[in-house]
Amino acid sequence: MQHAATSSSAAQHSSSAPFPAPLTGVVPPLCTPLTADGEVDAAGLRALAGRVTDAGASGLFVLGSSGEAAFLDDARRATVLRAAVEAADGRVPVLAGVIDMTPARVIAHAERAAEAGASALVATAPFYTRTHPVEIAEHFRRIRAAVPLPLFAYDIPVAVHTKLPASVVLELAEDGTLAGLKDSSGDDGALRRLLVALRGRGLLERFAVLTGSELAVDGALLAGVHGVVPGLGNVDPEGYVRLYALAREGRWTEAAAEQDRLAALFALTDVGPEALMGRNSSAIGAFKAALHLLGVIGCAATAPPQVPLDSEAVKAVRHLLEEAGLL
Amino acid sequence: MQHAATSSSAAQHSSSAPFPAPLTGVVPPLCTPLTADGEVDAAGLRALAGRVTDAGASGLFVLGSSGEAAFLDDARRATVLRAAVEAADGRVPVLAGVIDMTPARVIAHAERAAEAGASALVATAPFYTRTHPVEIAEHFRRIRAAVPLPLFAYDIPVAVHTKLPASVVLELAEDGTLAGLKDSSGDDGALRRLLVALRGRGLLERFAVLTGSELAVDGALLAGVHGVVPGLGNVDPEGYVRLYALAREGRWTEAAAEQDRLAALFALTDVGPEALMGRNSSAIGAFKAALHLLGVIGCAATAPPQVPLDSEAVKAVRHLLEEAGLL
Amino acid sequence: MQHAATSSSAAQHSSSAPFPAPLTGVVPPLCTPLTADGEVDAAGLRALAGRVTDAGASGLFVLGSSGEAAFLDDARRATVLRAAVEAADGRVPVLAGVIDMTPARVIAHAERAAEAGASALVATAPFYTRTHPVEIAEHFRRIRAAVPLPLFAYDIPVAVHTKLPASVVLELAEDGTLAGLKDSSGDDGALRRLLVALRGRGLLERFAVLTGSELAVDGALLAGVHGVVPGLGNVDPEGYVRLYALAREGRWTEAAAEQDRLAALFALTDVGPEALMGRNSSAIGAFKAALHLLGVIGCAATAPPQVPLDSEAVKAVRHLLEEAGLL
Amino acid sequence: MQHAATSSSAAQHSSSAPFPAPLTGVVPPLCTPLTADGEVDAAGLRALAGRVTDAGASGLFVLGSSGEAAFLDDARRATVLRAAVEAADGRVPVLAGVIDMTPARVIAHAERAAEAGASALVATAPFYTRTHPVEIAEHFRRIRAAVPLPLFAYDIPVAVHTKLPASVVLELAEDGTLAGLKDSSGDDGALRRLLVALRGRGLLERFAVLTGSELAVDGALLAGVHGVVPGLGNVDPEGYVRLYALAREGRWTEAAAEQDRLAALFALTDVGPEALMGRNSSAIGAFKAALHLLGVIGCAATAPPQVPLDSEAVKAVRHLLEEAGLL
DSSP states (O other), X not given: OHHHHHHHHHHTXXXXXXXXXXXXXXXXXXXOOBOTTSOBOHHHHHHHHHHHHHHTOSOEEESSTTTTGGGOOHHHHHHHHHHHHXXXXXXXXXXXXXXXXXXXXXXXXXXXXXXXXXXXXXEEOOOSSXXXXXXXXXXXXXXXXXXXXXXXXXXXXXXXXXXXXXXHHHHHHHTTSOSEEEEXXXXXXXXXXXXHHHHHTTXXXXXXXXEOOSSOHHHHHHHTOOEEOOGGGGTOHHHHHHHHHHHHTTOHHHHHHHHHHHHHHGGGGGOSOTTTSOHHHHHHHHHHHHHHHTTSOSOOOOOTTSOOOOHHHHXXXXXXXXXXXXX | OHHHHHHHHHHTTSOSSOOOSSOOEEOOBOXXXXXXXXXXXXXXXXXXXHHHHHTTOSOEEESSTTTTGGGOOHHHHHHHHXXXXXXXXXXXXXXEEOOOSSHHHHHHHHHHHHHHTOSEXXXXXXXXXXXXXXXXXXXXXXXXXXXXXXXXXXXXXXXXXXXXXXXXXXXXXHTTSOSEEEEOSOBHHHHHHHHHHHHHTTOTTTSEEEEOOSSOHHHHHHHTOOEEOXXXXXXXXXXXXXXXXXXXXXXXXXXXXHHHHHHHHGGGXXXXXXXXXXHHHHHXXXXXXXXXXXXXXXXXXXXXXSOOOOHHHXXXXXXXXXXXTOO | OHHHHHHHHHHHHSOOSOOOSSOOEEOOBOOOOBOTTSOBOHHHHHHHHHHHHHHTOSOEEESSTTTTGGGOOHHHHHHHHHHHHHHHTXXXXXXXXOOOSSHHHHHHHHHHHHHHTOSEEEEEOOOSXXXXXXXXXXXXXXXXXXXXXXXXXXXXXXHHSSOOOHHHHHHHHHTTSOSEEEEOSOBHHHHHHHHHHHHHTTOTTTSEEEEOOSSOHHHHHHHTOOEEOOGGGGTOHHHHHHHHHHHHTXXXXXXXXXXXXXXXXXXXXXXXXXXXXXHXXXXXXXXXXXXXXXXXXXXXXXXXXXXXXOHHHHHHHHHHHHHTTOO | XXXXXXXXHHHHHSOSSOOOSSOOEEOOBXXXXXXXXXXXXXXHXXXXXXXXXXXXXXXXXXXXXXXXXXXXXXXXXXXHHHHHHHHHTTSSOEEEEOOOSSHHHHHHHHHHHHHHXXXXXXXXXXXXXXXXXXXXXXXXXXXXXXXXXXXXXXXXXXXXXXXXXXXXXXXXXXXXXXXXXXXOSOBHHHHHHHHHHHHHTTOTTTSXXXXXXXXXXXXXXXXXXXXXXXXXXXXXXXXXXXXXXXXXXXXXXXXXXXXXHHHHHGGGGGOXXXXXXXXXXXXXXXXXXXXXXXXXXXXXXXXXXXXXXXXXXXXXXXXXXXXXXXX
């Protein structure tokens, strides 16, 4: 069977160690470096993966929103996965975003991710179509049943336009469908209630809660999350690793100060003028411009149809990197 | 070149006649009949396509929202396209939905649609990601540049969570990027202003405006749209053909009465209880239940993870069909 | 008591004739002319009221969104009501907006409106607070029970952020709580289904459905609404009266042409640059600038904190009035 | 004149001490106890105010969302203010919500609040109408200019449907228009960036940032907010005072544990079934039911048209109070 063959070849790269349960630490959602003509720059991706791993990341998340998954066709997604699995080389697990509208389409991505050697999958609720909580639960169950990799739910209302109901997360945590949650909802009140409920059921020992926030990680760790998936961690992975370590040592005031420094750096995402480009283009464009200025990647291009940053904006990126002591 | 070969084979099915500019009339967005185990029922689709064509449809739109495009993986989408092109057999054009998040992914669908013999493409604005109007325009331009088929913009805010700005539509109508618009925004005020602006620029003679509404088609035709793409036209294509003809003859009061009858039938979409299923499951489930009761398709299944209608809801479907004189 | 005195003096102005059931025709939602220092210009309001009445309006609606009700304190609202009742002088009914958050507050406005001689009340669903359909129904019942004037529901989701559920409207139409509906939801599909349901229950003979749209009035009349409450009717009342008359005579094509002309004139609402002011400031500012240019009112000021139109925008207003043949 | 008399009598109650800049600590947004027939229960309000003050609250906020301000007419609002000022008796400042749509209406409330002896005002952005950031800034400036009391901006998107832009807050903090912010946006990422920006400008020493969250107060204090305005503080003021004190002492792990306990208690807000009542009715209804069960107020009624809790829900409230050790 072809699947098995591909899979075993991929297995050379994937970790033989069991996937950590729960996953903890800093798991940057890697940007996808592109060439000027829109192809995946695999070397750039490996460099980026190496940099964040060396900084102390405990996992790599590819093909998420920061990774421009929505903008990549299947061939490009496959290239990203292969490069990431190679770069991780078994040192850290690779979580693969399998972003698509419904279970049938997600499962197709999931099968390819498994073949490529991904360690775990990250799927959103259905989007484009309107769904009921019962249908959202069924969506995750079908993905989990089809591909035997740990499955994370990706709660990102800004993209899918529904918030994952706490009741669905609890149900799927309890029955083992989900290995964890990446919470990019920004709703830290709801997150707190979820954490309290998971703890009450004894589930926090195996179900990983990761915040997708860049800006309130200290508070989220204080509240009990296991880790963080910060887009800004592409630019300053050491900052997030430091913040995480300080929190784990209970040095909360220092953790807060580190978070403050990173929050100031997050002004990166505003360098693109709102009148001229989408928020996505501005944020991802700035992360890539920063990686380019830092010498990590060779080209700062974002995928079409995103508007590129102009030279004024790139200058602002440089200024912020200098202020943060990164350049 | 492989494309050409595949394309020429498909060309046996596709109309040799030029695509009508502007497209007019009733273009039902075909449901995708499925078997109980979730495969595309090609025979059912051909039967459905034949039924609406015989009723006087001027085109077939497959892989739209009513066609559950979001729920179908690429293989199933291909099956749908092949069946529709076969069924149309050159009698009416086949418009293919190429629903995906961004241009790179849409273009992949568009190439497959062209190979399968589709006559035109129907694409939404980018979704999942946040975009700027400039990026939306670029999105359509890239699709149009990549695949030389007439391109329709599909304005469906309930799914993509942005409304197509009138300025973008006008720009892309004027420069020939778009051959038309399927307006499922439900914003008849904005539609009216767009029609007035298109007429003022002399564009209504080649740019087709089709309303995706089932419920205010008489008013839309009075306002100047060229045609209608009614989901309910799966169930009662003759009703919409009659409504269209009455409007074209200026028999507005009779057109309104026909619209009223169809609006009453639209209660179909409410048979599924909101507490138990999504609005999508209820509407598509009811259309399919109706087609099953009418003997057009062999199985009323909707794609996972949609909740199926219960027997109570199916009874309500039967009752509405009887009231409408269809059963 | 002073109130009683005012009330009896107002009673001289209020129509002794019964309120029409259902209300039909063109009922412009009057702008509230203001002086440069923000006081209500009662003379301007009387001039405006006189102008639209002379043009053939069948009623006056004051203190709606076009009337900047949200911006007026209770004293200014009272001045508006007195001026409108005086100007109407029993020739046409005066509908009074009683815009506030919840029944207790709405009822206070309603009592003052009744004292001032208003013929009917227009209330939205609760806003600021989140409500359930059962609570929305109770809201209208309490208003109706407290003040014995015909009560219209004002469905305006852009302001109150909920859409009035059809089930609530039907229930309150059936039990006599409501005398009618002003539908500013822009959802003509939902409106059609409501009309069909009201007709099926025999309610259209006493329950008035008025569209608040400026742009699809021909279609709404074809669908069966009783009348229209067009903000643009401040500027061109004769246009809407003509459109209404053409529709009533079944001259639909001519009605559509008149609607097209008015839709072009509606570009007024876009003269204020979106980067500099809210949509409200732009639309109301343009209506008032037009009324000023037409010599109806002495000052085009809008209420604080709205940004005023700049001279460029006023020039655009003048141009549109000229194009429409009004200047 | 009666107003003057009331005012001077109120002045006896209002603190002669200057309003703290910045305001810190726990400032519960007091519920408004009502009698069974909907009148303000002034004795109940004084009891509640006394209880939270004795527990260590550093201020009282009346006529906020928890205080059902939206549901109270002007007379009832005045009763609430008088009772609160009396109860505070100069021991703690009384912040008065002046919730209304636009500056003219807010100023009318603000004048009455000043007369009643309030120490500070709390106003939202304009609502019902659509506004531009420039207009929002002007709104606050006008309120501040009209009534010489410290002014807090109340950022509550769930009610007003816009988020206060950080740029507006910074501008109004810098120029002295605002004395502080009550952030009920739930957007802790944006809050963090605002805190960093305020600190960078040296404004945190006089501009108070208060979180309106009940659920992530530990994280917010770690991030640098000055205090908290927790609706749940009506029920368990001592819990929030304890949480605040632990945070101030840098005992973060204990603070987090206290927050966890309070987050579990927050399940109160879910006791009302979503199918039967609005979220507002459920949350405020539960707070009042708890205060009734705790013997603080004599009647748990909420204002019309809110649906009251049924006996099942009240039983759930009792259970949660017992679990939290409050009963």
